[in-house]
Amino acid sequence: MNAPARTLSGADGLKRLSVATPDQPLRLDSGRVLENVEIAYETWGTLNADKSNVVVVCHALTGDQFAATPNPVTGRPAWWDRIVGPGMPVDTNRFFVVCSNVLGGCMGSTGPASKKPDGSYWGTDFPIITIADMARAQIALLERLGITDIFLAIGGSIGGMQVLEWTIQARDRVFAAVPIAVAPRQSAQNIGFYETGRQAIMADPNWRNGAYLAENTRPEKGLAVARMAAHITYLSETALKRKFDRKLQDRQAKTFGFDADFQIESYLRHQGQTFVDRFDANSYLYITRAMDYFDLASEHGGVLANAFRGLNTRFCVFSFSSDWHYSPEENRDLVRALNAAGCETSYVNIETDKGHDAFFVEEPEFEAGLRGFVDAAANARGVPKARA
Amino acid sequence: MTFAPNTSAIRRADHVAIAQFINKGELVLDVGCGDGQLMQLLQAERGARTRGLEVEHTGVNRCVAKGLAVVQGNADADLPVYPDDAYDVAILSKTIQELARPKFVLDELSRIARRVIVSFRNYGHWRVRTALLTTGRIPNLGHDAGWWSDGARRPCTARDMAELAAEAGLTVAAATAVGGKPVTGKSLGRLNWTADELVFVLERKKA
Numbered sequence: 001m002n003a004p005a006r007t008l009s010g011a012d013g014l015k016r017l018s019v020a021t022p023d024q025p026l027r028l029d030s031g032r033v034l035e036n037v038e039i040a041y042e043t044w045g046t047l048n049a050d051k052s053n054v055v056v057v058c059h060a061l062t063g064d065q066f067a068a069t070p071n072p073v074t075g076r077p078a079w080w081d082r083i084v085g086p087g088m089p090v091d092t093n094r095f096f097v098v099c100s101n102v103l104g105g106c107m108g109s110t111g112p113a114s115k116k117p118d119g120s121y122w123g124t125d126f127p128i129i130t131i132a133d134m135a136r137a138q139i140a141l142l143e144r145l146g147i148t149d150i151f152l153a154i155g156g157s158i159g160g161m162q163v164l165e166w167t168i169q170a171r172d173r174v175f176a177a178v179p180i181a182v183a184p185r186q187s188a189q190n191i192g193f194y195e196t197g198r199q200a201i202m203a204d205p206n207w208r209n210g211a212y213l214a215e216n217t218r219p220e221k222g223l224a225v226a227r228m229a230a231h232i233t234y235l236s237e238t239a240l241k242r243k244f245d246r247k248l249q250d251r252q253a254k255t256f257g258f259d260a261d262f263q264i265e266s267y268l269r270h271q272g273q274t275f276v277d278r279f280d281a282n283s284y285l286y287i288t289r290a291m292d293y294f295d296l297a298s299e300h301g302g303v304l305a306n307a308f309r310g311l312n313t314r315f316c317v318f319s320f321s322s323d324w325h326y327s328p329e330e331n332r333d334l335v336r337a338l339n340a341a342g343c344e345t346s347y348v349n350i351e352t353d354k355g356h357d358a359f360f361v362e363e364p365e366f367e368a369g370l371r372g373f374v375d376a377a378a379n380a381r382g383v384p385k386a387r388a
Numbered sequence: 389m390t391f392a393p394n395t396s397a398i399r400r401a402d403h404v405a406i407a408q409f410i411n412k413g414e415l416v417l418d419v420g421c422g423d424g425q426l427m428q429l430l431q432a433e434r435g436a437r438t439r440g441l442e443v444e445h446t447g448v449n450r451c452v453a454k455g456l457a458v459v460q461g462n463a464d465a466d467l468p469v470y471p472d473d474a475y476d477v478a479i480l481s482k483t484i485q486e487l488a489r490p491k492f493v494l495d496e497l498s499r500i501a502r503r504v505i506v507s508f509r510n511y512g513h514w515r516v517r518t519a520l521l522t523t524g525r526i527p528n529l530g531h532d533a534g535w536w537s538d539g540a541r542r543p544c545t546a547r548d549m550a551e552l553a554a555e556a557g558l559t560v561a562a563a564t565a566v567g568g569k570p571v572t573g574k575s576l577g578r579l580n581w582t583a584d585e586l587v588f589v590l591e592r593k594k595a
Contacts, residue, residue: 305469314457316452335459339470340470340471342474344457346457346458347448347458348445348448348449349448350445351445365449368449368453371453372455373452373455375455376454376455377455379455
């Protein structure tokens with residue numbers, strides 16, 4: 001855990017656009033305003049003449065804008081090139097794809113690791129943000145790119161929450177939407193897990209009440225523990241048993257100590273350690289808090305269907321049978337509300353033991369279903385087919 | 389496992405019998421839509437807009453991969469959330485005899501859609517009646533493993549189905565034997581003797 005000190009938000013070579021200025025500030029759900037907001041983004045493919053082929057990809061909690069090409073800052077491979085790329089279900093030969101780092105993130109967008117106008121770090125002075133605020137900033141980014149109507153919004157987990165916000169905020173300017181492994185509200189169980197992670201970060205003496213960047217320390221131990229705890233919820237008991245069971249790590253017998261005797265321990269420690277190299281601890285606090293506050297029904301008179309009533313967007317919801325982070329039942333609650341609202345809705349529950357993270361890995365049925373939905377929607381909208 | 393698009397346009401006789409009652413542009417809910425063959429037929433040949441509900445995930449996957457709008461769900465549980473009059477037509481194609489709660493489902497569909505079309509195996513056919521008379525056993529029309537097997541079909545006749553429709557506040561506006569010519573609801577007696585598979589068009593009773 002000796003990551004070089006690096007101010008991720010200062011990393012160079014990232015594409016950014018200003019989406020809020022003192023003249024046109026970003027008004028947040030909390031009532032506070034942000035006068036200077038930059039959003040970092042990537043694009044793939046070519047915008048067509050009538051701008052009918054725009055796809056917005058929304059990333060999950062620890063993701064970034066590098067959905068289809070490797071991240072030049074971290075050196076990590078693209079996180080979704082199974083889905084986004086030439087000839088993939090979201091075909092970059094056909095669509096113009098935009099993916100941006102969320103507001104509050106740490107891969108170039110304005111967040112707690114960014115500097116205020118006075119040159120000091122935001123840290124925990126950064127206002128609390130919501131999923132709706134993230135979508136607001138992303139919609140503003142698209143407007144800066146000259147785009148008001150999009151063909152498709154797609155994303156998994158918290159990315160799926162942003163997709164739902166897109167359909168509501170950019171009302172009838174979203175032709176199709178694919179929320180994956182999502183929930184219309186954050187469950188008590190998930191709030192509990194993320195609170196555990198936040199407490200681990202804040203209990204790390206290097207957190208320094210959030211001022212660790214100025215004091216040149218990093219709460220790496222706390223952030224790693226937060227990641228380890230959360231990561232378990234992205235897997236499933238069946239997959240853990242299949243991959244690790246009780247197998248020992250590079251040893252023949254128990255050591256009667258607290259080393260990582262078990263492969264699962266070693267795996268989680270590795271997940272924690274690699275995470276602190278690429279993620280800002282305060283960003284983790286802010287983004288998980290935004291997830292906790294997500295509850296679409298409460299913002300629409302307590303009736304979830306009211307959030308979607310009258311929308312012309314066509315939806316396709318995917319869930320994964322072994323996902324206990326955002327369970328099939330929570331996805332079905334969303335689907336029932338979409339049906340009750342009269343929206344054109346498809347819903348597929350994919351049988352898999354890969355848990356919540358199934359949407360990142362090979363799942364042929366998911367990919368085939370997604371390809372079919374996207375192609376049919378694109379044909380219905382008259383998006384020209386990819387040139388062979 | 390990948391799913392090739394279904395290019396072989398198989399026109400099942402019962403689907404063709406149902407399709408004749410669908411008008412251009414109507415919004416249709418196919419309950420128990422399987423892999424979507426009927427919806428494809430209704431789109432291609434009747435210009436209908438279709439939605440599907442299917443309990444088996446393999447069928448749902450195939451539908452979505454074909455670009456059909458289908459929700460994985462259970463007719464016995466998921467219908468109450470649908471709004472009144474959301475659809476022009478709801479279809480139960482060889483599904484009603486496999487439901488746990490047929491009366492409940494028909495009640496819900498009659499609320500959701502202005503017309504309900506059901507297709508079913510008719511246990512009132514003269515061969516079935518004769519077989520029961522001569523063998524003393526319930527004839528098995530649906531390839532069930534036995535009358536006691538899980539999910540075994542509910543045996544009912546044309547008159548039984550008309551009785552259920554009446555219970556649900558519906559009348560038989562039209563009926564046809566699969567492969568036959570449509571008749572009005574008044575000619576059910578003859579159909580009940582001669583048809584082994586039937587399609588009923590049910591409409592709400594005029595108040």
